[in-house]
Amino acid sequence: MTEFTKELIEEQKKLAEGISSLPWVACSCGKCGMIDNEIDLIATATHGKWGDDYPSLKRVGGSIGGKFELIMDQITYGEVSLEAGNANAKWISAACSNYSAALDALEDLTEERDYLDERLAEFENMAREFVSYAAPDHIIRWHFEFMLKEKETK
Numbered sequence: 039m040t041e042f043t044k045e046l047i048e049e050q051k052k053l054a055e056g057i058s059s060l061p062w063v064a065c066s067c068g069k070c071g072m073i074d075n076e077i078d079l080i081a082t083a084t085h086g087k088w089g090d091d092y093p094s095l096k097r098v099g100g101s102i103g104g105k106f107e108l109i110m111d112q113i114t115y116g117e118v119s120l121e122a123g124n125a126n127a128k129w130i131s132a133a134c135s136n137y138s139a140a141l142d143a144l145e146d147l148t149e150e151r152d153y154l155d156e157r158l159a160e161f162e163n164m165a166r167e168f169v170s171y172a173a174p175d176h177i178i179r180w181h182f183e184f185m186l187k188e189k190e191t192k
């Protein structure tokens with residue numbers, strides 16, 4: 039699983055520089071799998087048979103007076119159903135259109151978490167200091183045991 043460190047978030051945000059303008063939208067015709075914005079064709083999600091296409095000669099007609107026709111042939115490696123191809127197109131366009139905003143949100147949450155972690159550490163230190171000034175050892179022990187019991191009953 040990808041760990042979204044601050045460095046990775048920065049790198050990912052840089053990748054968005056120079057891309058065709060968002061949002062990217064999957065065509066709704068259900069046949070072509072094309073993804074575009076208002077100006078550019080971005081991509082076409084594969085559907086049907088896929089593999090290496092190559093030109094080939096095919097004999098048409100008999101051995102006398104027959105002809106050769108140039109056709110495109112394919113070494114097929116797999117096949118994507120039309121439904122999956124359209125679902126892929128929708129997923130790609132939605133993911134790409136929302137990714138920058140998701141990175142911003144993730145960055146905000148990471149900063150908020152770091153801030154709260156620091157405040158919590160300060161608070162724990164303050165509480166420890168306060169308890170150590172205010173009470174002798176056996177009272178501190180009793181207090182922490184009481185707090186643990188409280189926590190368990192919740």
Ligand SMILES: [Zn+2]
Pocket residue numbers: 065066067068069070071072
């Ligand atoms: Zn279409």
